[in-house]
Amino acid sequence: MSTTSQQTGKRHASDLYRAVWRWHFYAGLLVLPFMITLAMTGGLYLFKDELDALIHADMKRVAVQEATQPPSSLISAALTAHPGKAVKFTDPATPESSAEITVKTAGGERLAVYVNPYTANVLGALDDRGTVMWTVRYLHSLKYFEPTARKLIEIAGGWSILLVLTGLYLWWPRRKGAGGVVSVRGKPKSRTFWRDTHAVTGLFVGAFIVFLAITGMPWSGVWGAQVNQWANGNNFGYPSGVRVEVPMSDTRLSDQSSTTWSLEQAQLPESSTSSTSMTPMGIDQAVATFDELGLHRGYAVNLPNTDTGVYTGSSYPNDLSQQRVVHLDQYSGERLLDMSYADYGALGRWLEFGINVHMGQQFGLANQLLFLAVCIAIILLAVSAGVMWWKRRPEGKMGVPPLPSDKRVFRGLIAILAVGGLLFPLVGASLIVMLAIDWLLIRPLQERRLNSRTA
Template identity: 45%
Template sequence: MTTASLSGSARLPDVAERGISLYRAIWRWHFFAGLLVIPFMISLAVTGGLYLFNDEIDDTLFAYRNIVPVGEAPLQPSAIVANAVEAVPGSAAVAYRTPGGTDRSARVTVGVGAGRMMVYVDPYTADILDMVAPSEEFNRVVEDLHSLDFFGKRVETIIEIVAGFAILLVFTGIYLWWPRQQTGGVITVRGTPARRVFWRDLHAVTGIVSALLIVFLAFSGLLWSGYWGSTVNGKLTAAGLGYPVQLWDDVPTSTKVSTDVLSKAGWLVENAPVPLSTTDGGSVPSIGIDRAVAIADKAGMLPGYELAIPGDETGVYTAAIFPADLSRERTIHIDQYSGKPLVDIAFGQYPPLGKAIEWSINVHKGQEWGLFNQLLMLTTCLAIVFVSLSAVVMWWKRRPAGRIGVPPMPPRRSIYAGLWLMALLFGLAFPLTGIAIVVMIVLDQALMLFAPMRRVLS
């Protein structure tokens, strides 16, 4: 671009050049960020869309182990647990999930060495309906694929980077979408699928319509991430905005936390300590699972809760449920000798910020407003797939033959000073994503120093 020197208009080309430089720099960032995360975004959308309907999947594909004929009266929990343990030689009961309704099975989790097995039992006859390892249960596999936990804790860190990049993509996408005298591609899609402009407009319009929901999914998903989510959880608790720590003031606690004894724990209480039972020198016998269930039932626990069974003499019975109805979310730790509830915490006791976080997670999982919530989140997942696939098609149609087709460098490299500042601020909010952005910029600038690479990338 040339710079004009006519009187009264000398500054216009300079301003225009800065505008072009900023647009190209953000476009380039948007391209590289999308290139890195599109496969993960599609995977998250597909697995997330499936998990929205986990209850429906259980009630159809796996009805044979979840739904039972209604009998006259259910057996005692101890009889159900005993039959499950007998079905898995050498095992010991770890947890018991009470039937969620009169036509629902009970589930006993047993430990076999370092492994676990979930045994589904008819609560009326104690017949074994099915046995499956937790890591092989369908909805658990979908959840683990969604979080990448399926591939190990180290790989799971990628989710935090992807979620941060998703937020970055939305905001840079809004900047690129912002109308600049064009009439098409703002709220309408031009052309036909044979033309690149169709895919550009589909990408832009779908992205802008779903932008807020994508940011919501990404941010609420970050709460589960290994580093950022754990850090936020810890800071909230330290600031008195997490679980009410005062409930633990008068009870001895173990080194275990909720996630050590429960297969599923609420976000706010997942790192809450588990109390200890008072042994009284071993002279008092344990109350047993039948009485523990009776105590939890009398306390008003919603049917379908999970009861963790103490594994040693200082362990407690922990009854917990995290249902779609947040008002019924509850965790009770019961002394295994006295039967006294040591800690009883419900959703109503959470601080306002904690309630807001649990609510956002509930919406993320499609549980807050029934079918409407499920369909809203499913629509957002489909939008993510459309945005991702249209980006790939758009790039494929735009790229020069034999080259990658990276958006051009900005005319003014000095524009990167402001972008570095933006990256720093973003990195302070989302450290792992910030580090990835810095690496992306450094590689981009380094590769541009070599002429052969410039030709391949451009």
């Protein structure tokens, strides 16, 4: 190979490296603040049950006694302390757990009232979903903010994937014996130390970041909502195998309480009112029926609020195979619909599995500890990126990586970015905005500075 060809090849490789580095910088600029927040809140939420039981021990933990009171007595006690209408009864998950009664007050508020299942003593009350871990969950998903803000989750997810892929390219060893591949050189005072820390950490957790980004997409504002509608929006949203000819209401299961992603579009069946002599069976009989059907302990029972309403027992334990939703006719106790994880379609099962692993539930403590380590590593990635940038950037400047000498190298990179934008529309829109800023503002400024130095 001629010297000229070698020089051309080296220049092309250098240009491609600069282009990738530039977009890695932009991706980090946009995503790292979100990744730190998501990692911190996500790391806490992995231990939601343990932390809630500790923080709210005065309301959630009870001493075990011989016999429990019937659900109707627990509901009566809750309504005596907090007048209103009971809308949900949550079975104690363990012998040491309290029962939870959701009450809608006369003022329209929803309270979670905690009752000792053995003595029917009211232990306290919080706003519905008012525990510390519900707060952490809402912060994690940006649900406390406007719907527009929640769409940032989709953008952050797409850009984090771009961050990992470009980071992998930048890490890839190009010289034999190159350091900083799987080891960290230097000391904390040097930029090399932080560069290697960033690169090696990214190597080991990059695949996990991509997994978390993809499995977090179902909750996003545009992509997640559209895919959910497409996957679960037909025939009342019920999975294949459980669609039966029963009267259906206009109420969705998700309107009453939290449910799985695959059942967000599902509508409730209606109880039969063909016999005027029929009387409701009551919560005690409904709970006894759910117990006989073998719902996992800790299941919730939504109470009927109309003449055609149903008792809905829903259980979403860590073990996906035990997830189940059962609707009972409030008069006859007949099972109208009975759904479990096995009834979901292939897409629903895949997404639910990914979500369950994402939340640290599928594989017990090992799942929690692994993703806690990933969350810590993400924070380390963000911190090391910030330190590395601060040490590299010219004084008083942003430190955007230099332009490639041949700008045609951007064409292939932009084509790859466009494919990602088509898959995730909000990510595509943000890419266009970033391209415009780079092309119209940042690039001309860098070129003027370069020309002034060479003049």
